[in-house]
Amino acid sequence: MTTTEPSRSKFVRGFIAVTAAVFVICGPFESYSDSAHAQTAPPAFPVTVATPLAKRIKTWDEYSGRFEAVARVELRPRVSGFIEQVNFKEGSDVKEGDLLFTLDKRPFEIAVESAKADIARAKAQVEFAQADVTRAAPLAESKVLSEQVFEQRKSSLGVAEAAVMSAKAELKSAELNLEWSEVRAPISGRISDKKIDVGNLVVGGQVNSTLLATIVSIDPIHFVFDAAESDYLRYERLSISGGRMSSRSAANPVRIKLADETEWTHEGKMDFVDNAFNERSGTMRGRAIIDNKDGLLSPGLFARLALYGGDVDALLIPDTAIVSDQARKIVYTVNADNVITATTVTPGTMYEGLRVITAGLKPSDRVVIEGVANPAVRPGAKVAPAIGSIKAPDKTAEKQ
Template identity: 55%
Template structure:
């Protein structure tokens, strides 16, 4: 190998080594420049606000009035005057029982009244005639007493006949079965042409009627709830001179908003010894007849007002069995805080325990996988506001 060739190889080796050093340096610079920045999050202190507290109970709707329709007299069912499930008014004609035998009984009772009236007239005439004969001593005092007794007997028979006539007319009136209250009627239980039994016991059930407006909602509350609400209701009556019951709201299983308002109008007089609960009842308007007896619902009762901290419901995350709110500490690191949840108020979640008014809650940016306990974040301040309502 010549000296010139050896020198060329040496220079090439030095150049390659220099190039490798430069490349390694550039890679190191690119790694430093490509490090991920701290994720940006929005933080806000909890909204301090005075909220109205409500407690929720499960119950069902019940008709305020309900009645079983049974006939007072027996006979063949002649006709039916309603459609199954329709609304009826008080006094509407529902069923007609064959009236012919009862009409005959009325006619016979009237005839008996006429007969006894004639007997009374005859007895009166005999008494008057006898009283005129006493002046001439033509008739004895005993005969006069006998004729007066006959008059009294005739009057008693007339009164009995008139009472029988009223009974016969009442039985004839009862052949028309009318609605005793306004409400929604069920289906007919007996078809026309059947022989039905009437009377005080064993009478045939014809149908049922339930009132629709207003409607009751019954529920069970614990002893602790009963004591707390009793004291609250007493304070409300003293402070506001309230005569109506405690305010209540109800919603159905497919409803999310509490649009139906009413009042508690009854609490039972004793707690159930087995369950330790007491039965309560609220009353609600039902002008559109949409609420149906037997339907389940959720009732909430006014439980006073308190100062509370509120955060958006979306910022609450689950950690196994507990609920957590992520906050940012002084060193911009994510700090988890277990919290106890309250009700929803104005679109925000009430936090009953776990937060202070100075905590910086992460309200936006939680979707990033880099926002986790212990991670460093770049916080940006914002504000929690009450959800707008239409």
């Protein structure tokens, strides 16, 4: 025991000395840990934030649809006969009254001449009957001729005069058939290809008359689309409250964008809303009318339509501030502690170069408008926000 105690004492004194030396050199362990943490903490990244731009705007609801001709005519002959000439270029624009098809006129010309001959014969009978009545009148007064015979002669004159009227009606019918042997364009528009060639016999004036071609009007042109029940109810409630007149009674404005266009180039107005919902789709059919003087728009062409939906108070932000997160659309906002927060939003249409946010943002939210592309700017990150502002681009017209 006496030999062991000095050894332990020496060991303890040596351990204490070494510990003290480490404490002197490195300092307390807690202070060292705090210093290391302070050196490794990431700096706050600079971003630019701004509150959404609050503005009363015109809203536009978008729909898909297609163009339809205002008028569509199937060309069918009114009389039967052989096609003698085709007087148009297939697929070309025609004007009302243009000669399109010519039937063999000879049978109709003969019918006209025959009707004229019938008129001449009837007039001759009228002249004879008139002379007979003139001769019989004094004889009837002197009682030489019986009153019955005199009435018969006057009756013959009336029959002859009626025969003239009938012959004139036949002449008009024959002349009309001769006129119908030339098939002319009933409307101005664009004609299809011919459905029958020269030399064929066509049947006219019946339910199943021969189809010769079709013509569709081009200017103006209709655009037809379907609106959901929710949109219809919203429009009707706005009309009742006075916020927006119904398209049944007002020509609300529309804009149209074709498949190869980025802006709403074509303008028109509503001119029809259907009287009932489609039982299968549960939608209401609407129709707009658009000028088409250059003939660019064609029946059957698909496009997008924006319909005026009323004035509302909206929040606007730059489109670049919106980030896609799988199926969600989010914007980065900065809270009171300058920490990034992901806020889910519902984007609407574009207005004057800015995106309308229909849900998810408050007017007081600080939205990150610059620095969103920085990988370090993510939810939970500390940032150094600089105050900016959201302004609409320098444009005089609204774009969507």
